[in-house]
Amino acid sequence: xxxPKAALKPSERISLEKLEKLELPSPSSPTSSNPxxxxxxxxxxxxxxxxxxxxxxxxxIGAVGLAFTISNSWMSYAAxxxxxxxxxxxxxxxxxxxxxxxxQWVVLLGVCELASxxxxxxxxxxxxxxxxxxxTRNFASFTVGMINLLGFLIGGVSGMIYTxxxxxxxxxxxxxxxxxxxxxxxxxxxxxxxxxxxxILTLPQRHTKYLTTTCLAxxxxxxxxxxxxxxxxxxxxxxxxxxxxxxxxxxxxxxxxWLLSIALxxxxxxxxxxxxxxxxxxxxxxxxxxxxxxxxMAICVATAIPFTVVLLCGIRDLDAVQNAFLPILxxxxxxxxxxxxxxxxxxxxxxxxxxxxxxxxxxxxRIAWTLARDNALPFSNHLTKxxxxxxxxxxxxxxxATFCILFGLIYIASTTAFSSVVNMATLLxxxxxxxxxxxxxxxxxxxxxxxxxxxxxxxxxxxxxxxAVNGFAVVWLVFSGVLFCFPNRVPTSKGSMN
Numbered sequence: 001x002x003x004p005k006a007a008l009k010p011s012e013r014i015s016l017e018k019l020e021k022l023e024l025p026s027p028s029s030p031t032s033s034n035p036x037x038x039x040x041x042x043x044x045x046x047x048x049x050x051x052x053x054x055x056x057x058x059x060x061i062g063a064v065g066l067a068f069t070i071s072n073s074w075m076s077y078a079a080x081x082x083x084x085x086x087x088x089x090x091x092x093x094x095x096x097x098x099x100x101x102x103x104q105w106v107v108l109l110g111v112c113e114l115a116s117x118x119x120x121x122x123x124x125x126x127x128x129x130x131x132x133x134x135x136t137r138n139f140a141s142f143t144v145g146m147i148n149l150l151g152f153l154i155g156g157v158s159g160m161i162y163t164x165x166x167x168x169x170x171x172x173x174x175x176x177x178x179x180x181x182x183x184x185x186x187x188x189x190x191x192x193x194x195x196x197x198x199x200i201l202t203l204p205q206r207h208t209k210y211l212t213t214t215c216l217a218x219x220x221x222x223x224x225x226x227x228x229x230x231x232x233x234x235x236x237x238x239x240x241x242x243x244x245x246x247x248x249x250x251x252x253x254x255x256x257x258w259l260l261s262i263a264l265x266x267x268x269x270x271x272x273x274x275x276x277x278x279x280x281x282x283x284x285x286x287x288x289x290x291x292x293x294x295x296x297m298a299i300c301v302a303t304a305i306p307f308t309v310v311l312l313c314g315i316r317d318l319d320a321v322q323n324a325f326l327p328i329l330x331x332x333x334x335x336x337x338x339x340x341x342x343x344x345x346x347x348x349x350x351x352x353x354x355x356x357x358x359x360x361x362x363x364x365x366r367i368a369w370t371l372a373r374d375n376a377l378p379f380s381n382h383l384t385k386x387x388x389x390x391x392x393x394x395x396x397x398x399x400x401a402t403f404c405i406l407f408g409l410i411y412i413a414s415t416t417a418f419s420s421v422v423n424m425a426t427l428l429x430x431x432x433x434x435x436x437x438x439x440x441x442x443x444x445x446x447x448x449x450x451x452x453x454x455x456x457x458x459x460x461x462x463x464x465x466x467x468a469v470n471g472f473a474v475v476w477l478v479f480s481g482v483l484f485c486f487p488n489r490v491p492t493s494k495g496s497m498n
Contacts, residue, residue: 037206039172047359056280056282056283059282059283060267060284060287060289060295063278063282064212064216064296064299065215065216066208066275066277066278066362067271067272067274067292067296068219068272069212070360071270075219077097077267077268077308078307079328080265082327083488084097084264085247086488087252087261088261089242089245089318092246092248092261094243094309096262096264098262100132100262100264100266100268101269101300103266105298108272108293108294109457112289112293113290113449113453113456113457115293116286116289116456117284118449121369122371123148124436128436131448137476144436146376148367151365154424155425156357158422160193161418163353164188168184168185168188169325169341170329170343170346172325173329182411186408189408190408193404197355203390204390208281213357220303226310230311230335230336230345233341234336237314237316239315263483263484269297272296273293274419276287277294277363277366277367287455302423314331314335316334320334328349329343366393366396368396368399379399381425382395383399426480428465430477431477431481433473437469441470445467
């Protein structure tokens with residue numbers, strides 16, 4: 001990985017105040033905007049030529065649209081509804097979601113502060129470089145960058161496979177005895193990837209904000225449609241007692257089942273931090289990125305909890321839900337009593353999953369493009385190129401799509417191995433969020449971030465809030481990281497091992 005701070009003397013201590021005073025050799029550098037206007041920090045590049053530049057065309061509302069469309073907490077939780085029920089029934093499904101949202105929000109507050117102090121499309125790996133000791137910063141930032149890229153790539157794969165499985169689940173719902181072969185699911189997976197690239201490759205970059213805000217509006221509209229339909233058709237057999245029903249079928253003890261359900265709930269919120277990689281495309285990123293993250297988390301909580309309550313109260317046969325190929329489709333059928341309506345709702349859900357895949361290319365391609373710009377990836381010279389007609393990192397986007405297609409081959413060999421690796425997405429994302437916060441915490445926060453940043457956790461004379469947030473992020477990473485390695489059920493067999 002080339003040194004993105006080659007203009008700095010080796011003995012010079014990196015701090016935001018010094019970085020803001022640096023001048024680039026070329027005004028066309030992607031981060032050469034005026035820091036006083038809230039633009040991204042100047043990041044000197046090791047090459048003599050100015051790296052390519054993206055246009056600032058996304059408002060903070062557009063960033064909210066992107067972050068929420070990728071996370072889409074209410075439908076993401078619907079995808080993991082079945083396993084959550086196994087760990088303890090309705091009580092763990094609901095309250096584990098709330099606890100997971102609170103924990104993830106605290107971790108993201110630390111990301112907000114770093115994004116406000118060091119707005120860069122590199123995100124967490126640039127944060128790590130700025131904060132790490134001089135002897136380790138190259139290795140640390142490279143490691144975090146690769147973890148970040150893999151986390152969001154694998155997170156994107158999860159959306160692709162959920163879209164594919166939703167379609168096959170509808171077919172199984174109508175055709176008795178049909179069980180898709182693994183190669184058939186893989187071909188559908190590839191088809192989803194290719195179709196999801198169409199809007200990204202055809203829409204000009206300046207219209208990205210319309211794509212993200214449209215997907216946000218569509219998600220909220222579908223949520224209202226789902227809730228109204230389910231409440232209207234399932235009103236005669238509503239069971240609020242399901243909210244407090246406890247039924248642990250995982251084989252784990254009840255406390256362990258609770259903890260595993262909390263770790264599972266994080267999946268619905270962890271991708272919210274992806275907007276830090278739009279720092280060079282969002283207007284006033286010092287303010288816009290933190291605002292986008294916090295507003296997105298508020299929307300995620302406000303949509304996921306009501307939808308979860310509606311689903312739990314409408315379940316008639318818990319055993320049928322837990323044993324179904326698509327638990328959410330079984331719930332739709334139990335609540336509506338109509339296969340046609342249940343299919344319509346599941347089809348809408350599949351369409352929303354697909355929209356999530358399309359917008360994920362925007363984020364993950366920016367991560368790969370930024371890493372390539374710092375010469376951290378193979379064929380970096382090609383991956384940094386910006387399409388003149390579309391104004392997007394076209395080669396980086398296609399490279400990410402190729403990785404996902406190849407990664408999907410694991411599904412043909414072993415669905416268990418594929419699922420285990422996909423489940424790592426949340427852990428990898430939180431690992432990249434936490435490493436720079438851990439470094440900041442160990443270095444006692446003093447003098448490492450600009451005092452004038454627009455989002456600051458240094459409240460009070462002793463900066464206790466900042467220490468609490470950064471310290472919690474580290475502790476929570478260790479705690480949740482251990483839980484992610486637990487098998488889903490006990491006793492554990494070779495085929496069900498995590």
